Amino acid sequence: MPEYAKFTEDMIKTHTILVPDMLPIHFRLIISIFEAEGYKMELLQNCSRSVVDEGLKNVHNDACYPALLVIGQFMDALKSGKYDLNKTALMITQTGGGCRASNYIHLLRKAIDKNYPQIPVISLNFSGLEKDSAFKITPVMFLKMFYAVLYGDLLMTCYNKCRTYEINKGQSEKVLKKWQKRLGNIYRKKSNFYLKLSRISNDILNDFAEIPLSSEKKIRVGIVGEIYVKYSPLANNHLEDFLISEGCEPVVPSLLEFVMYCAAGTFNDAKIYDNSNTQSRIYRLGYEIIYRQQKKLISIMKKQGSFEPFHDFEHLRKLADKYINQGVVMGEGWLIPAEMAALVQSGVDNIICTQPFGCLPNHIVAKGMSRAIKQDNPDANIVAIDYDPGATRVNQENRIKLMLANARR
């Protein structure tokens, strides 16, 4: 492999690490964890047309939309003149697995290779890829990140519900901002307070629960799909905002489900293919710890009572078994049909499945499975929306409107 710029020990102090805009709420929390360790990080916010143009220039025509946007956002930022190119690094997530997404980091390196060979690219992964980087995640940081995912999910869920029904415009956003700041401070101060799951969660839930909401009945719309397009407003043309403007409540499954799906995949594969080893047993153990915390959070949410609790992950796995084998682990795999089924079960019949145009795993797990889900649940109202640099908002919105017309019928 040709030599590319490595992220070295001394860069931790000197370099600003740019982070793509995928999950604005979660990523901000995670950034504060790194800041506590001395890293300098910045969440990218650039989202003009030139992001897409840079992506088109630098990424293969047939590569998928998330790769194009992430790389486009980086290139656009690097060209903006805002950053000292000798003191900038890029961070990208890398999941590993049979989907082409595991190659994003290489596509990014190819893209910057010509003009910015000095810029190191950091892989954020939990599968032991790219071991030669000074960018290290200690077990404590890992734990902190896990809690950041929990709190991020909680904030996202509460915020989405409250801003749909809030009577005083902007109140939910204030509460969100307050908690982002508070949690950020907890992490930056290196305090152990973040471990107090029930206290913090209850405070968050109660704070949001105090926001006066209208009792108006709105259509609830679930959003599932490819992980980046599902969460990133840049990719999905601000889907959540659009749904709210259409008088709907967006229901977005938690990020933790995806994290647990990845963990479960490892030990489940070991079972399916008879190749259990220490690593898979560790994953199993880790999964069980995470699952206990999820159950704890779910029961906190139930007890508090104002917000719909997350899907219990073991329940999701059982639901998946009705439609697809849990051996389907590329991309979002079996999680997509499971989430669709869980949404329908909890009364969210209307579902938008977001996917990059031509996404390989989604042929199977999204478009391929929606028929089965509709068959079992005649009320299910599922629409698959393709996202692509050329797809226009009008076309996407018109299809969503058709889904909503069905919902209102």
Next chain:
Amino acid sequence: MNKKLSLGIDVGSTTVKTVISDSDGNIIYSKYQRHLSKVKETVTDQLKIIQADYPDDTFTVCITGSAGLGLANSAEIPFVQEVHAAFLAVQKKYPDADSVIELGGEDAKIIFLTGGVEQRMNGSCAGGTGAFIDQMSTLLGITADELDKLSMRSQKIYPIASRCGVFAKSDIQPLLNQGARREDVAASIFQAVVDQTVSGLAQGRSIEGKVLFLGGPLFFLKGLKNAFVRTLGLDEENAVFPEEAPVFVAYGCSLYSSTSDDYFKADEIINKISRAKASDGIVTGKPLFASQVEYDDFIDRHKKYDLAYADIRKYKGNAYLGIDAGSTTTKLVLITDDGKILYHHYSSNMGQPLDKIADQIKRIYQEMNPDITIKGSAVTGYGEDLIKSGLSIDCGIVETVAHFKAASYFCPNVDFIIDIGGQDIKCFRIKNKSIDSIMLNEACSSGCGSFIQTFAMALGYDISEFSQMGLFAQHPVDLGSRCTVFMNSSVKQAQKDGATVEDISAGLSMSIIKNAIYKVIRANSPDELGRNIVVQGGTFLNDAVLRSFEKEIGRNVIRPAISGLMGAFGCALYAKEKATAEKSSLISEDDLNSFAYTSRSAQCKGCTAHCQLNIINFGKGRRFISGNRCEKGGGTASRNTVPNLYEYKYTSIINTVKKHQPKRPVGTVGLPLALGFYEQLPFWHMLFTELGFRTVVSDESSRGMYYLGQHTIPSDTVCYPAKLTHGHIENLLDKGVDFIFYPCMSYNIDEGQSDNHFNCPVVAYYPELLLVNNPRLNESNFIHPYLDINVKKNVIRVLKNSLKGYNLRCKIPDALEKAYKAMEYYNGEIASQAESIIRQARAEKKKIIVLAGRPYHIDKEINHGIHKLITALGMAVITEDSVSALARTPKLNVLNQWTYHSRLYRAAQYVTTQSDMQMIQLVSFGCGIDSVTGDEVRNILESHGKLYTQLKIDEINNLGAARIRLRSLVAAMEK
């Protein structure tokens, strides 16, 4: 006069419809009008008519339609989604209908009413709409009505890809160029629309009972109606074409509004509409020219590259004829010894290239000075073979060579040529005076010249007037650069947001350039193109396009004044070089005057491929056959002795199950001849035979096989090899096997040379999708266990479990050992066959091509016989898997984690060590993983001075583009 009236306004992509209904739901007024993209004006005009007719009435009002959304929002008028509006209208008027099919300008919709209401629309990638029909008529140079009339006289239907308008074009173009009857082509276009609707939209739900047909195209086009009725097998009673079809959606919209209590007078509605503000969401770029002076300089600079002319009536001496029979246009040039132009011609071929060119040659004969001798003639382009044999042209050359010849005339040290024509973008990089690499546009990067033309026409302008308008546009719109369908909707959106025609014209020119640079050439910086760039092709005659190109790459380029004629000019230069005889063999004036031909179609019986042949008879025993892939069908009886590993592999896979079967089988297992089975069949066949099962394999793939399973395909953008699998499953079910065995495998065989050994997601998990989407499959007749073929104990456990009912537990381990041996034996055979092919080729001094793809690319319905094209060019063909074991994985820039793909890297590495080998990569359209491998394979090959050629394949079996690439490759190899 105070009745309760409801007004529905339907603003579609091409038309505006208004309907007024009374309180009983009767239509009392309706109007249908094309809006030519002047949406607001047309709506206001129609409302003014209503105002005049109903001055004192008040209405409830609502807007619907794809272009109505923005208008409704900004005018603060309620909006209803158009499919839902249609649904309301159907409920009211035809409560007994079972399903509804509606084709609009750019959308296709289907509503199922009985058995669970469901409303569907086409996805973002879809042909088969009104705009598609318009595009196809433009291609034929006729109106949609004339197309309809032609279709009524058809005799046969050709298969035309219906998923994508661009694909369809590339199916239709060669048909036309090869002289297929226009009547048949017209009918085939309609059939393609029907197939797209029935398969793409219905996706497994059958359309039966009483079917209602709505929308403009279905109302106006009789041939389309017939095709639908015929395909769905409907009788007269069950196929309903309502009188009010064109305004049906507007009617539904009026019904929707009737539930409202807000009444407005017509003038109030007009006020609302005219107050509606355009949103400012459009992104704009900089003007093409800042001033008239800048423009004048630009014009002067390009004038330098004009050619000299000579008078055809006065000139005496030798002349050379060059013909470029392009896909949509015909170009012709006659030059003198010193390169002066005596005669030139450029026109649309109207789908009849042969007639057009014959006419032009006739004119040359009439006009030319009797003292001119035409010493040589050459032809290039899609119609090369036809023209060459029909008009007795001396030689035919590949387009790339023709263009290179012409470009070198203007710029001897040219290092990059870009040609943008009506349908194609062709780019060549020149190294060491020969063509080094070729880039052609593909389905998703297709924005070309004809696209601007179609738009100009849609907006009511002449093409040259339209492009002139863009030159001084103040705010050119940024329209994106993907597919023409997408660009259509970008333009619509820009219009709605208030962009002027000038801005759109400039925006279109820019988007074509961006498409060419970033999608086709895929250059990161202008320097990658070259220093001496020649641009050509009809589209570059458009100054706005030329200027956009110069601005985008930040460098001046050379555009010869005969930009559109460069192919023909190159041919003429070539003819001059090659002219040795006294006189060209070109058809004489006398023969030309009695020139006539007839065409008919037939099926080749030379082999099982059954190529669809087109036979053109020129009389006097001269005939031209096209459509054949190998020379067997060509009417010439030569035997193909060039060795071809594709043939060998395919035959041995097909014959696997014929080898042996158990005498007294315990049951019958069906294996689909698809995807991974193209490699693992020997393994599974041996395993099941040893276990006592009779193995039945599905029949060979064909277009018919695809249609057989088309209705069970849920995702129309998945690759063609995957789509074919659906047909194989149906085929196996029809054969009556006890069960179909199709394992899911995250992992493929570990060949120990890659970071991991995954299958791609589609190959890995396709059985899951098949089970859910084919209602005939269930858990007991479709066994699809998860297993890892590398882990013996896993395979044993899984098989024991899967075949529980047959009590075979103890036989499995032995059978498995034999299966592994069978696999090993098969692989050994491939490798030794490859060795002997290489030996034979070297003995005969033939070049060797590694045609690299996936195991399933040996399927002739998938590769469309490309390997035969290669052997017909005199080169031997071997496969990637036959040589991948001969090299080690080179250093890569990507994660090497898929078994099939990892072979590509090793095969490429091997090719770099063999002086007489080149590699061609076959890529199935929609294969996302090959977007990663393609670049990497190119890197490996080019860094060792080898050529990289990629051929994209899909359901279309037009090999025109492949042929150009292959012949250019041959030309480059000869240098």
